[in-house]
Amino acid sequence: MGRKILIIDDEDDIREVASLSLETVAGWEVIKASSGAQGVARAAEHHPDAILLDVMMPGMDGPATFHELRKNPATAAIPVLLLTAKVQGTDQRRFADLGVEAVLFKPFDPLSLSAQISRALGWK
């Protein structure tokens, strides 16, 4: 099934590889945002099926962006998956406690990113 995914990440290379992966492997539509503020606006405008959200960003970071998304009724129900390069157990627990649907880790395998997202969200 065709899906629409919003990628919010301040790093160009991560946005490009994730986008390439989801478009090429799964055939999904991808919308990109390079900051938390831009991501919140794009989510309200495009109503994606899920949001892939980087944790460490300048300005509004991942957790702050997640809270903004949840505050807005237009975006509150959109599933959010955090994307992080942090592997320490304390960070993982902190992220899971935020209430996001899943935490995915960088570096990801471009060939299996869409399968990871589908599995995390119970998509067929």
Add this chain to the structure above:
Amino acid sequence: MGNPDQPALPPDAAISIALDRMWERHRSQILERVAVLEAAALAVAANQLSASDREAAHAAAHKLAGTLGMFNLPRGTDVAREIELMYFKESALLAASGQQLAAMAAELRTMIEDRKSNR
């Protein structure tokens, strides 16, 4: 645009080709992050690492850890993650020498400069 007379590439081949192109586009930015680590290692060796140097080195290592494995450099991710932890934890940084940090940054530079195409 693809040539309609040619069959579409399987996803893994298409991704591999596209990743190689992206690598060429982002390589200089990735090497700039290594340069930040090299400068920080010199500052550690001279006992002149400022708080902002340390923060910049931690951020550069974090970004490299998240990026290199995607480009088929898993060892790069491991080394960058180790450097990230050193700049994150005061105790690890105190135990590390500038020489050790410089050697790890040099290892990253070599593997980035030597990365071969996936094809």
